[in-house]
Amino acid sequence: MDYIIYEFGIIYKNLEKPDEALSYYLRSVDIRKETDERGLASTYQNIGNVYKHKKKEDSAMYYYSRALALHKKFGNVSSEAMVTSSMGDLKFEFKKFKEAKEYYLLCLQIDKEVLDSNTLATTYINIGNAYSALRDFKTGEEYINKGLGILNNLGDKEGVMSAYEMLAFLFQEANEPKLALTYRIAYQEMKDSIMSIKEKEQIAELQTKYEVEKKDLELAKNKAEIEAKEKQNFIKNIIIVSVVILLLLLAFIATIIYRKKQVEQKAALNEELARQKDIRSKAVIEAEEKERIRIAKDLHDGVGQLLSAAKLNLSSLESKLKIRNPEEEVALQNAIALVDDSVKEVRTVSHNMMPHTLLKLGLASAVKEFITKIQGMPNLKVNLEIVGMDNRLEQEKETVLYRVIQEIVANIIKHAKATELTLQLIRDEKELSIIIEDNGVGFDTSKINLFEGIGLKNIISRIEFINGSVHFDSTPGRGTNVIVEIPIG
Numbered sequence: 001m002d003y004i005i006y007e008f009g010i011i012y013k014n015l016e017k018p019d020e021a022l023s024y025y026l027r028s029v030d031i032r033k034e035t036d037e038r039g040l041a042s043t044y045q046n047i048g049n050v051y052k053h054k055k056k057e058d059s060a061m062y063y064y065s066r067a068l069a070l071h072k073k074f075g076n077v078s079s080e081a082m083v084t085s086s087m088g089d090l091k092f093e094f095k096k097f098k099e100a101k102e103y104y105l106l107c108l109q110i111d112k113e114v115l116d117s118n119t120l121a122t123t124y125i126n127i128g129n130a131y132s133a134l135r136d137f138k139t140g141e142e143y144i145n146k147g148l149g150i151l152n153n154l155g156d157k158e159g160v161m162s163a164y165e166m167l168a169f170l171f172q173e174a175n176e177p178k179l180a181l182t183y184r185i186a187y188q189e190m191k192d193s194i195m196s197i198k199e200k201e202q203i204a205e206l207q208t209k210y211e212v213e214k215k216d217l218e219l220a221k222n223k224a225e226i227e228a229k230e231k232q233n234f235i236k237n238i239i240i241v242s243v244v245i246l247l248l249l250l251a252f253i254a255t256i257i258y259r260k261k262q263v264e265q266k267a268a269l270n271e272e273l274a275r276q277k278d279i280r281s282k283a284v285i286e287a288e289e290k291e292r293i294r295i296a297k298d299l300h301d302g303v304g305q306l307l308s309a310a311k312l313n314l315s316s317l318e319s320k321l322k323i324r325n326p327e328e329e330v331a332l333q334n335a336i337a338l339v340d341d342s343v344k345e346v347r348t349v350s351h352n353m354m355p356h357t358l359l360k361l362g363l364a365s366a367v368k369e370f371i372t373k374i375q376g377m378p379n380l381k382v383n384l385e386i387v388g389m390d391n392r393l394e395q396e397k398e399t400v401l402y403r404v405i406q407e408i409v410a411n412i413i414k415h416a417k418a419t420e421l422t423l424q425l426i427r428d429e430k431e432l433s434i435i436i437e438d439n440g441v442g443f444d445t446s447k448i449n450l451f452e453g454i455g456l457k458n459i460i461s462r463i464e465f466i467n468g469s470v471h472f473d474s475t476p477g478r479g480t481n482v483i484v485e486i487p488i489g
Contacts, residue, residue: 085103124143124146371384445473
């Protein structure tokens with residue numbers, strides 16, 4: 001009789017009729033107090049669950065406490081952990097996060113004793129959520145990741161999906177949008193994967209039903225044909241059908257093989273074309289850089305030295321010549337000044353073609369030096385932001401990126417009519433992003449392939465050479481935003 005009353009309580013609870021369920025549970029308590037203390041613990045626990053559902057904290061805690069005492073008395077460790085976790089959930093629902101954390105930590109000690117991996121993972125995640133609610137995001141992340149590791153080992157995809165969602169919420173609250181987005185994407189991908197598996201199972205079930213029904217129909221048809229036709233005609237028909245099916249099957253297989261070979265040949269051709277394109281691009285860029293270095297050295301060591309010698313000779317002649325009038329003095333000083341300006345110009349050109357700062361100190365320092373040189377230009381405000389560029393990239397990448405930045409900034413100065421230019425270099429673990437933005441005249445990006453100049457095409461080919469991507473976002477009259485993304489690591 002007691003068991004039936006208790007089961008009625010469970011049924012009403014599952015039907016979400018808490019008042020009726022509570023009535024039967026309380027009747028069960030009156031009986032079990034005298035006959036079954038072990039069962040009484042379960043009844044108290046279910047009464048606590050009903051009060052928890054009804055949002056009555058004190059009543060729920062009272063019955064949970066009585067259930068916990070009985071579970072401890074009889075050494076029912078698994079149920080003890082379950083009740084302790086429910087008490088933590090109750091406190092969490094009432095936003096008493098500190099108390100919830102303490103119950104979850106107590107539950108963790110019990111979980112480790114019974115070694116229930118699923119419950120242990122859930123407890124870790126509950127603790128992490130409590131720490132997150134208390135704004136201790138680092139500790140919260142550690143506990144959630146512990147639970148995530150167990151769920152991954154168990155292959156519990158739905159649990160993993162839930163843990164990803166918790167991490168996304170944690171990093172959102174911690175104001176780390178990139179990590180929040182990463183885990184939100186992981187959550188969505190896992191959710192899609194679970195949905196895909198369920199859909200495949202449903203399709204497989206429908207397919208099985210279809211095949212069974214189809215087979216039954218074929219059997220019935222064959223039986224009718226056997227009964228309706230003579231044995232000889234039946235055998236003849238079977239032979240004809242078999243030959244046709246075989247021919248169709250052979251034709252189908254031949255078609256598949258032919259198409260497969262076509263696909264493989266096309267893929268191989270595309271791969272070879274891409275490889276040849278990379279080789280040509282690399283050769284062109286390497287040759288261009290070598291030529292820049294050669295010209296820079298020639299200018300510095302050849303023309304620069306000759307001009308310096310000419311300046312020295314003119315300066316020497318100045319003391320030897322007899323100046324007859326002020327006009328001759330001015331002409332001589334102008335000649336010396338022109339030679340001096342030429343020396344400086346040659347050095348500047350040489351340095352721009354192959355800056356020593358890029359070779360010695362890397363991309364960040366070279367960009368700072370480059371920006372410093374153009375910051376003095378009238379009617380143009382230049383902003384520079386560099387983040388995470390403590391370590392250098394490969395020299396080849398640094399050279400390509402420096403050239404691209406030079407080209408883009410030069411185009412802005414020449415064509416954009418901008419009054420403000422912003423350059424950002426932002427590096428994280430996986431990629432380097434370069435963002436160049438101006439408030440100039442802009443252009444129509446849909447006509448980028450129609451431009452006669454080679455500047456933009458050169459930028460795109462250089463970035464593709466180092467496996468990066470470049471995106472131009474611009475509208476006439478609203479400035480231009482160039483985003484370059486390079487994979488690293």
